Amino acid sequence: MNEICQKIKFAAVEATRKQRQQAINITKIHILISTFRTPYWSLVTMDSKVLDLLALIIPFFLFVIVALKIWRNLSKTESSTNVLPGPWKLPIVGNIPHLITSTPHKKLRELAKIYGPLMHMQLGEIFTIIVSSPEYAKEIMKTHDVIFASRPHTLASDILSYESTNIISAPYGNYWRQLRKICTVELFTQKRVNSFNQIREEELTNLVKMIDSHKGSPVNLTEAVLLSIYNIISRAAFGMKCKGKEEFISLVKEAVIVATGFTIGDFFPSAKWLQSVTEEDLVDVLLKFQDVSDCNQDICLTINNIKAIILDVFGAGGETSATTINWAMAEIIRDPGVMKKAQVEVREVFGMKGRVDENYINELKYLKLVVKETLRLHPPAPLLLPRECRQTCELHGYHIPVKSKVIVNAWAIARDPNYWTEAERFYPERFIDSSIDYKGNNFEYIPFGAGRRICPGSNLGLINVELALAFLLFHFDWKLPNGMKSEDLDMTEVFGVTVRRKDDLYLIPTTSHPFLVR
Numbered sequence: 229m230n231e232i233c234q235k236i237k238f239a240a241v242e243a244t245r246k247q248r249q250q251a252i253n254i255t256k257i258h259i260l261i262s263t264f265r266t267p268y269w270s271l272v273t274m275d276s277k278v279l280d281l282l283a284l285i286i287p288f289f290l291f292v293i294v295a296l297k298i299w300r301n302l303s304k305t306e307s308s309t310n311v312l313p314g315p316w317k318l319p320i321v322g323n324i325p326h327l328i329t330s331t332p333h334k335k336l337r338e339l340a341k342i343y344g345p346l347m348h349m350q351l352g353e354i355f356t357i358i359v360s361s362p363e364y365a366k367e368i369m370k371t372h373d374v375i376f377a378s379r380p381h382t383l384a385s386d387i388l389s390y391e392s393t394n395i396i397s398a399p400y401g402n403y404w405r406q407l408r409k410i411c412t413v414e415l416f417t418q419k420r421v422n423s424f425n426q427i428r429e430e431e432l433t434n435l436v437k438m439i440d441s442h443k444g445s446p447v448n449l450t451e452a453v454l455l456s457i458y459n460i461i462s463r464a465a466f467g468m469k470c471k472g473k474e475e476f477i478s479l480v481k482e483a484v485i486v487a488t489g490f491t492i493g494d495f496f497p498s499a500k501w502l503q504s505v506t507e508e509d510l511v512d513v514l515l516k517f518q519d520v521s522d523c524n525q526d527i528c529l530t531i532n533n534i535k536a537i538i539l540d541v542f543g544a545g546g547e548t549s550a551t552t553i554n555w556a557m558a559e560i561i562r563d564p565g566v567m568k569k570a571q572v573e574v575r576e577v578f579g580m581k582g583r584v585d586e587n588y589i590n591e592l593k594y595l596k597l598v599v600k601e602t603l604r605l606h607p608p609a610p611l612l613l614p615r616e617c618r619q620t621c622e623l624h625g626y627h628i629p630v631k632s633k634v635i636v637n638a639w640a641i642a643r644d645p646n647y648w649t650e651a652e653r654f655y656p657e658r659f660i661d662s663s664i665d666y667k668g669n670n671f672e673y674i675p676f677g678a679g680r681r682i683c684p685g686s687n688l689g690l691i692n693v694e695l696a697l698a699f700l701l702f703h704f705d706w707k708l709p710n711g712m713k714s715e716d717l718d719m720t721e722v723f724g725v726t727v728r729r730k731d732d733l734y735l736i737p738t739t740s741h742p743f744l745v746r
């Protein structure tokens with residue numbers, strides 16, 4: 229209990245420190261601005277016509293100087309790569325206007341149809357390559373994986389992730405390699421994932437009970453599932469579960485929509501935590517690598533490193549799983565045939581037992597196909613996470629400059645009619661007898677990425693998704709509210725940290741299985 233209090237207190241202290249730092253930064257900016265403004269305004273005593281003229285000329289010259297500098301940089305990169313096809317660009321901003329859209333993955337697919345699967349875009353000063361075919365994805369994430377295994381440095385990740393010391397944003401190098409080692413041998417092993425079994429079953433049982441209490445009326449499944457997943461993840465990470473549902477959900481949503489301003493310090497003081505029993509949690513595991521004076525391990529983590537990693541677990545683990553469950557339920561409700569098959573299976577496997585049991589989850593063959601198909605049509609990270617080229621190289625004769633940013637459009641690839649029949653159709657049966665898996669060996673299907681940077685939490689994510697769906701389908705029959713027809717369900721996407729359904733999914737749970745939930 230003491231340790232838990234310490235953890236919370238630490239987060240609170242950290243929040244205060246961060247806020248103070250932010251305030252200092254803001255003050256610095258004010259000082260900077262006022263430093264430049266003072267001499268200008270002190271001229272007010274001079275002839276006002278001269279001042280008006282200066283007011284016009286100075287900003288104009290400043291603009292010209294900045295524009296020329298940026299243009300020179302652009303021309304340099306241009307001349308070295310004039311062969312790589314790409315859409316028209318504007319001076320200074322380059323192709324940024326092309327990406328002013330709520331669904332950049334769709335826009336990039338349209339452009340790739342014109343300019344090809346290896347396309348150049350100039351995003352401000354950043355030389356960017358857009359990859360839209362399995363062949364080129366393989367070149368980037370397998371053949372030349374070591375060259376493209378870094379992440380671009382961003383100010384946001386410096387601010388949000390303690391100087392990019394989290395796994396997601398860490399540049400390729402010794403520190404990142406050590407973090408991945410901790411992931412493989414400690415954090416996300418099958419044994420560790422299994423050790424959270426009881427947490428998952430308890431939280432999903434709570435979800436089912438809550439839904440049962442609303443039987444016959446619409447339930448906001450999006451919110452309910454998101455909360456359950458965050459409860460599971462926070463208990464796995466901290467050995468505690470969160471209370472204060474509305475507060476927590478709105479925090480999570482805010483974090484998803486506006487990634488900036490979301491810090492671990494802001495996150496934890498606002499949620500109310502409750503102690504509960506679990507085995508070694510993820511923070512306990514990471515604390516074993518804590519940077520203490522007698523630390524004689526391969527890697528020593530500071531408290532800030534640990535917080536950055538835990539932020540990954542929430543950021544990368546929660547929203548992705550919840551989004552997938554949400555898309556799966558939306559697709560299932562749109563296709564009564566799929567709903568029936570999945571329900572028959574789950575009730576056959578667990579009917580005798582009277583409850584869903586994670587130990588037998590692998591018997592849900594059809595449900596696994598449903599999840600696979602959901603991740604094909606709706607990968608939560610459709611553009612994966614950007615990579616950065618660590619050294620100048622050649623791709624199929626094209627010159628790729630060092631520090632180029634690489635975006636792989638996994639969404640477009642997974643809907644490419646050259647590789648998928650009836651590519652836009654939700655059809656889980658397509659994976660029957662298919663050897664395609666999640667391991668990043670089949671580059672037409674890479675919802676978890678591939679190569680060195682492949683998602684290390686896929687096991688944890690998949691079990692959350694499969695088990696939640698099993699609970700929802702085993703316990704309830706479902707229908708759409710307000711007499712809505714299945715084909716009328718709006719499947720519009722919004723692009724945030726993940727690509728989610730624009731609207732929350734409201735469904736009516738009708739009859740429920742007569743057990744447990746009473």
Ligand code: HEM
Binds near residue numbers: 609
């Ligand atoms: C359905 C669930 C999930 C999906 C679809 C997903 C997808 C992805 C994708 C596409 C990437 C980028 C891979 C690349 O750049 O090639 C990624 C990276 C990552 N994911 Fe996941 N993920 C899921 C669940 C999780 C979970 C549960 C965790 C941990 C609790 C997690 C932790 C991470 C981390 C730490 C990285 C960064 C890896 C690195 O840069 O080395 N993910 N994930």
